Amino acid sequence: MKGPCVLAWLLSSLGLCRLAHPETQGATQCQRAEHPVISYKEIGPWLREFRAKNAILRFVTKDAVEWECDEATKKACYSKGKSKEECQNYIRVLLVGGDRLFTCGTNAFTPVCTNRSLSNLTEIHDQISGMARCPYSPQHNSTALLTAGGELYAATAMDFPGRDPAIYRSLGILPPLRTAQYNSKWLNEPNFVSSYDIGNFTYFFFRENAVEHDCGKTVFSRAARVCKNDIGGRFLLEDTWTTFMKARLNCSRPGEVPFYYNELQSTFFLPELDLIYGIFTTNVNSIAASAVCVFNLSAISQAFTGPFKYQENSRSAWLPYPNPNPNFQCGTVDQGVYVNLTERNLQDAQKFILMHEVVQPVTTVPSFMEDNSRFSHVAVDVVQGRDALVHIIYLATGRSSALLWGVVYHLLTLCFKF
Ligand SMILES: *[C@@H]1O[C@H](CO)[C@@H](O)[C@H](O)[C@H]1NC(C)=O
Ligand SMILES: *[C@@H]1O[C@H](CO)[C@@H](O)[C@H](O)[C@H]1NC(C)=O
Ligand SMILES: *[C@@H]1O[C@H](CO)[C@@H](O)[C@H](O)[C@H]1NC(C)=O
Numbered sequence: 001m002k003g004p005c006v007l008a009w010l011l012s013s014l015g016l017c018r019l020a021h022p023e024t025q026g027a028t029q030c031q032r033a034e035h036p037v038i039s040y041k042e043i044g045p046w047l048r049e050f051r052a053k054n055a056i057l058r059f060v061t062k063d064a065v066e067w068e069c070d071e072a073t074k075k076a077c078y079s080k081g082k083s084k085e086e087c088q089n090y091i092r093v094l095l096v097g098g099d100r101l102f103t104c105g106t107n108a109f110t111p112v113c114t115n116r117s118l119s120n121l122t123e124i125h126d127q128i129s130g131m132a133r134c135p136y137s138p139q140h141n142s143t144a145l146l147t148a149g150g151e152l153y154a155a156t157a158m159d160f161p162g163r164d165p166a167i168y169r170s171l172g173i174l175p176p177l178r179t180a181q182y183n184s185k186w187l188n189e190p191n192f193v194s195s196y197d198i199g200n201f202t203y204f205f206f207r208e209n210a211v212e213h214d215c216g217k218t219v220f221s222r223a224a225r226v227c228k229n230d231i232g233g234r235f236l237l238e239d240t241w242t243t244f245m246k247a248r249l250n251c252s253r254p255g256e257v258p259f260y261y262n263e264l265q266s267t268f269f270l271p272e273l274d275l276i277y278g279i280f281t282t283n284v285n286s287i288a289a290s291a292v293c294v295f296n297l298s299a300i301s302q303a304f305t306g307p308f309k310y311q312e313n314s315r316s317a318w319l320p321y322p323n324p325n326p327n328f329q330c331g332t333v334d335q336g337v338y339v340n341l342t343e344r345n346l347q348d349a350q351k352f353i354l355m356h357e358v359v360q361p362v363t364t365v366p367s368f369m370e371d372n373s374r375f376s377h378v379a380v381d382v383v384q385g386r387d388a389l390v391h392i393i394y395l396a397t398g399r400s401s402a403l404l405w406g407v408v409y410h411l412l413t414l415c416f417k418f
């Protein structure tokens with residue numbers, strides 16, 4: 001339950017700490033260079049620390065519904081060499097659709113999903129396989145969303161060892177589709193961070209090993225998208241996205257040699273302003289540093305209309321390649337009849353995945369930078385200040401041991417005016 005629950009917990013604790021420090025966050029404070037930092041100790045009295053697995057908890061009504069794996073599943077998990085700690089049910093998908101709660105757990109490396117009544121979490125309507133919807137391992141980072149049409153988009157490892165990552169659509173009425181399998185140009189050891197349903201597209205945010213970077217292993221952060229009405233190819237790209245594209249996100253400190261915060265950890269989307277806040281860090285093996293960069297959705301969309309970055313074969317260089325379809329629009333699915341993609345369209349869709357343009361944040365200098373910190377979560381609140389809307393950014397560092405819930409021990413608030 002790590003992701004959603006840490007955030008829920010974070011948000012509820014933030015509410016409390018705002019009540020506790022009402023004056024420190026007024027609009028006038030935005031001009032101040034230093035920002036209020038609230039230590040874990042200070043908010044301690046308002047925090048309830050807990051660790052949980054094998055259960056779904058509801059905060060408001062304090063419901064706790066057990067959801068454990070059965071003994072046979074656990075035994076099978078041990079026999080595959082997994083530990084007692086790993087062979088539990090870690091809830092990784094928790095989505096509300098209408099009056100239903102759709103939730104998936106790792107279930108001792110045998111992922112399973114249930115559809116429950118929101119009004120009574122014990123009442124399970126359907127139980128389906130969690131494969132391709134939820135990771136097997138509690139260590140793997142994944143994200144999922146449900147559309148209004150009832151399709152589930154999940155970005156997760158699809159297999160037991162975690163070597164087959166994919167962005168996969170299932171349920172609903174549209175055919176299941178995925179990213180091309182074992183193709184590092186599509187996804188290269190990704191860590192999925194977040195996903196959003198925006199207009200005709202679903203967007204995915206993640207970090208992955210950069211295929212286009214040929215000297216040494218480097219991680220880059222990406223925004224990717226697919227059309228929600230994609231129905232896959234015929235003969236070519238069968239059961240596979242024909243509209244998958246991705247672009248690099250740049251979050252760096254400018255300079256003669258820019259200092260890059262390459263690794264996206266968390267995002268927060270403000271739909272009314274079309275802004276995506278991201279927390280980026282350096283690699284775990286280098287000096288610790290974090291930054292907040294803000295991306296305009298229109299800048300991301302614009303990158304997708306530009307040229308692609310293309311590599312003819314594994315020995316050739318990555319070069320810009322003009323976009324064959326710069327006025328790209330999602331196709332029209334008309335009562336199940338799809339306007340056929342030509343063979344040429346499909347070849348292009350298979351060939352061109354990565355955009356040449358790098359998406360730049362709204363400000364050249366990141367909105368916030370801090371050395372010696374690794375922030376793991378970001379949340380943003382827009383409040384009416386005296387003369388403008390003020391964005392209050394909450395950052396948290398979290399010890400999120402993959403097997404236990406994260407512990408927020410350092411909370412920092414900033415505010416920005418736009
Ligand atoms: C959950 O149940 C509802 C009502 O039966 C159904 O419409 C919906 O498709 C189900 N969702 C999933 C993801 O199974
Ligand atoms: C919730 O659903 C369970 C299982 O169907 C049932 O046993 C229980 O009585 C229900 N609880 C309430 C409060 O309706
Ligand atoms: C998942 O993300 C966390 C936080 O960035 C990281 O510590 C962890 O190593 C990631 N898991 C895997 C399997 O890479």
Ligand SMILES: *[C@@H]1O[C@H](CO)[C@@H](O)[C@H](O)[C@H]1NC(C)=O
Nearest residue numbers: 250252253254255258358364
């Ligand atoms: C990233 O942004 C920095 C700072 O504005 C800039 O110097 C650098 O060229 C950019 N890098 C890429 C790859 O766009």
Ligand SMILES: *[C@@H]1O[C@H](CO)[C@@H](O)[C@H](O)[C@H]1NC(C)=O
Nearest residue numbers: 274275296297298299362418
């Ligand atoms: C985002 O882009 C749109 C369209 O280019 C622009 O109108 C808007 O001002 C931008 N927002 C910010 C915060 O830069």
Ligand SMILES: *[C@@H]1O[C@H](CO)[C@@H](O)[C@H](O)[C@H]1NC(C)=O
Nearest residue numbers: 198199200329330331332333
């Ligand atoms: C979505 O796609 C349709 C069909 O291509 C297009 O007419 C419509 O303008 C698009 N909507 C948005 C919000 O871009």
Ligand SMILES: *[C@@H]1O[C@H](CO)[C@@H](O)[C@H](O)[C@H]1NC(C)=O
Nearest residue numbers: 234334336337338339340341
């Ligand atoms: C799409 O292509 C198939 C096979 O070539 C053909 O049978 C079908 O009529 C085409 N559909 C449309 C809408 O053009």
